[in-house]
Amino acid sequence: MKILGVVASHRYQGNSEVLVKEALMGAEEVGAKAEILRMTNYYLEPCTGCGRCQSGRIPCHIKDDFNHLLERWFSVDAIILGFPCYFLAAPGTLKLFLDRAVAVGHPSPLNGKPAAVIVPFGNRGFTAYAFVQPNILLHKFGMNIIDQALIQSGAPGDALINDKALERVHNIGKAVGMAMKTGDTTFKGEKGLCPVCHDRLIHVLKDMKTVECGTCGIRGKLRLVGGKIDVLFTEEDIHHGRQSSEQWFRHHMYHVEPGKEYFHSTKELRKERRGKYSSYLPREEKGMVVEPVSKENK
Amino acid sequence: MDDITSRLIYYPGDNLIDFKQADLDKISRKYDVKISFKETIGRNRVTSAHTTYEQTWDIPYDQVSQTVVSISARDKESLRKSLREFITRYRSPVPIWGTMGSSKEGQEVALQVIEEDDGW
Numbered sequence: 001m002k003i004l005g006v007v008a009s010h011r012y013q014g015n016s017e018v019l020v021k022e023a024l025m026g027a028e029e030v031g032a033k034a035e036i037l038r039m040t041n042y043y044l045e046p047c048t049g050c051g052r053c054q055s056g057r058i059p060c061h062i063k064d065d066f067n068h069l070l071e072r073w074f075s076v077d078a079i080i081l082g083f084p085c086y087f088l089a090a091p092g093t094l095k096l097f098l099d100r101a102v103a104v105g106h107p108s109p110l111n112g113k114p115a116a117v118i119v120p121f122g123n124r125g126f127t128a129y130a131f132v133q134p135n136i137l138l139h140k141f142g143m144n145i146i147d148q149a150l151i152q153s154g155a156p157g158d159a160l161i162n163d164k165a166l167e168r169v170h171n172i173g174k175a176v177g178m179a180m181k182t183g184d185t186t187f188k189g190e191k192g193l194c195p196v197c198h199d200r201l202i203h204v205l206k207d208m209k210t211v212e213c214g215t216c217g218i219r220g221k222l223r224l225v226g227g228k229i230d231v232l233f234t235e236e237d238i239h240h241g242r243q244s245s246e247q248w249f250r251h252h253m254y255h256v257e258p259g260k261e262y263f264h265s266t267k268e269l270r271k272e273r274r275g276k277y278s279s280y281l282p283r284e285e286k287g288m289v290v291e292p293v294s295k296e297n298k
Numbered sequence: 299m300d301d302i303t304s305r306l307i308y309y310p311g312d313n314l315i316d317f318k319q320a321d322l323d324k325i326s327r328k329y330d331v332k333i334s335f336k337e338t339i340g341r342n343r344v345t346s347a348h349t350t351y352e353q354t355w356d357i358p359y360d361q362v363s364q365t366v367v368s369i370s371a372r373d374k375e376s377l378r379k380s381l382r383e384f385i386t387r388y389r390s391p392v393p394i395w396g397t398m399g400s401s402k403e404g405q406e407v408a409l410q411v412i413e414e415d416d417g418w
Contacts, residue, residue, distance in 0.1 A: 254309030262395040
């Protein structure tokens with residue numbers, strides 16, 4: 001019964017690491033065996049959208065630590081993911097990994113297993129998208145998020161002196177540990193508007209009548225219940241969301257892979273038109289292209 | 299004058315609800331358009347306990363599981379109105395090739411309606 005604490009923060013012994021470790025201690029209390037993985041210790045290249053992985057058929061061909069990282073993630077029974085929210089959302093480290101996760105098919109080895117998300121942040125009102133990336137990632141792997149917490153930690157190490165926060169994440173760890181034991185992976189946290197990701201990010205579509213959870217893609221009907229905003233999502237609506245390992249897989253199977261014939265049919269036209277853009281600001285003419293400041297240029 | 303035809307491609311799970319002939323007939327009568335739909339079950343489709351898997355890479359277009367809905371009208375306005383009602387009920391196609399096979403004008407109208415009403 002292994003649980004992996006994933007820290008997606010560049011800061012050693014920072015708030016994310018402290019809070020994830022506290023949660024792991026909670027999980028150990030109920031019998032889990034804990035491991036820690038620091039995402040920033042691994043080298044990750046960005047996804048190039050090459051499509052070779054075709055959603056899990058073969059490992060990603062980019063030569064970096066991604067495939068090894070996946071093996072680590074997939075070797076456990078639960079995940080506790082922690083990262084700082086600096087600018088409204090998860091840091092780039094997590095997004096890099098998420099983009100590459102397109103290479104994971106269905107069912108992933110984490111399918112149906114429990115997870116929790118812990119996000120330390122600085123200032124109130126600057127966290128609206130904090131849970132979007134982890135929700136997409138963990139649901140892509142088919143995991144069931146059983147709780148998610150935003151912890152205000154204004155200064156480095158603030159979490160160390162916030163007993164209430166430490167208690168909260170300790171209990172999250174315990175809950176994940178119990179979920180591993182009992183198999184009950186239902187959501188235990190604060191309910192939001194969306195019944196799948198439990199967030200409150202409601203996206204209004206262009207018809208100005210329909211709303212959907214921006215993360216999960218389930219459409220519903222906006223209404224007021226007792227003076228409070230609510231969205232009616234039916235079982236049918238939920239079924240059409242994208243937030244499950246199976247739905248992500250379906251998306252690749254039907255919306256990406258059959259595209260080969262379409263792209264072949266437009267290949268010549270694209271080739272013909274590309275010339276105009278590749279000859280614009282030719283790279284050979286120094287000064288016309290903004291080049292990176294490399295060691296050679298210094 | 300030739301009919302203007304929009305052809306909409308839906309893959310399994312794309313449409314919000316199942317296509318019903320009675321619904322389509324209703325839209326057809328209301329806007330004086332012709333609507334037909336054809337369902338294809340891919341021969342590489344396998345349903346297991348966990349999921350439905352279908353090999354769709356390197357498989358000819360029309361052999362992948364899909365439902366193709368064709369709406370034909372004599373004028374753009376009827377087509378536009380019927381498409382709007384149809385898409386509100388069933389949702390628009392998802393991938394970029396989702397209107398392939400439409401007539402030139404039919405594709406223009408379909409993409410306009412999709413962009414106006416079903417968008418993101």
